[in-house]
Amino acid sequence: MGAATTTRKDGQSSDDHTTMLVRKIPDGSVIDHIAAGKALSVLRLLGNPQENGFTIAMVMNVTSSKMGKKDIVKVEGLEVSQEQVQRLALIAPRASVNIVRSYRVVAKRNAVPPRTLRGILSCTSPTCVSVRERDSAPSIFFLSGRSPLRYRCKYCGTELAEKEIISQLG
Ligand SMILES: [Zn+2]
CATH class of the missing domain: 2.30.30.20 (Aspartate carbamoyltransferase regulatory subunit, C-terminal domain)
Known part of the structure; x- marks a missing residue:
């Protein structure tokens, strides 16, 4: 199970994308519909949680029916705040954030750019x-x-x- 978990700081890319896509996290945030290539910017905006011990799973350049190509970021154990979602809207205007607890999505937050x-x-x-x-x-x-x-x-x-x-x- 844990084999699909990756912290991509070292640039390893040997994991099967499909495995990472379907792997569910017990608690945390799933940020979907990030424009392709912006996953690292999203992590930076969240304060680089991987540097504070959080487990990150990243999928880059996935085919999306809505967007052509997109990135997905999953952060275990971290719930992205409403304020962070707003700021996220600036670099990932079409992003959606699912908050997960006990493997279930308990909240969906769409990125809304601040006025x-x-x-x-x-x-x-x-x-x-x-x-x-x-x-x-x-x-x-x-x-x-x-x-x-x-x-x-x-x-x-x-x-x-x-x-x-x-x-x-x-
Ligand atoms: Zn001016």
């Missing part, structure tokens, strides 16, 4: 006051679109596209 972001994104306009005077004018962005994700700078109105947002955070 306002303070001090998280950086404006791309070099003349923006938040770029020139970071201390007196911390960055503030308002959600301006969900699919694809877009945020607009409070100060200068510059809009960041999903790709830019993901690259700043991922």
Whole structure:
């Protein structure tokens, strides 16, 4: 049973993907519908739980009917908080999080991007006051679109596209 459990820090890839896909975790979180290639960014956003002793299972580049290719991350023993799910929406806007207890899904949390972001994104306009005077004018962005994700700078109105947002955070 435990053989399918992997911590992928060492880049080993000998496990059978199918085994990892079907292996159920007793307690923790299953984060599905992550854009392909973003699993590591998701772990980073969660504070790299693998470095704090949590067991991680990762599946990358799985075929998905909805998304083409996707990544899946399972973290044993860690319940992703609502706040983390919100932040997750920024790098994995279509992610869904299942909270598992005793092998059963007890809650589903969909990633919902926050309406306002303070001090998280950086404006791309070099003349923006938040770029020139970071201390007196911390960055503030308002959600301006969900699919694809877009945020607009409070100060200068510059809009960041999903790709830019993901690259700043991922
Ligand atoms: Zn700006």
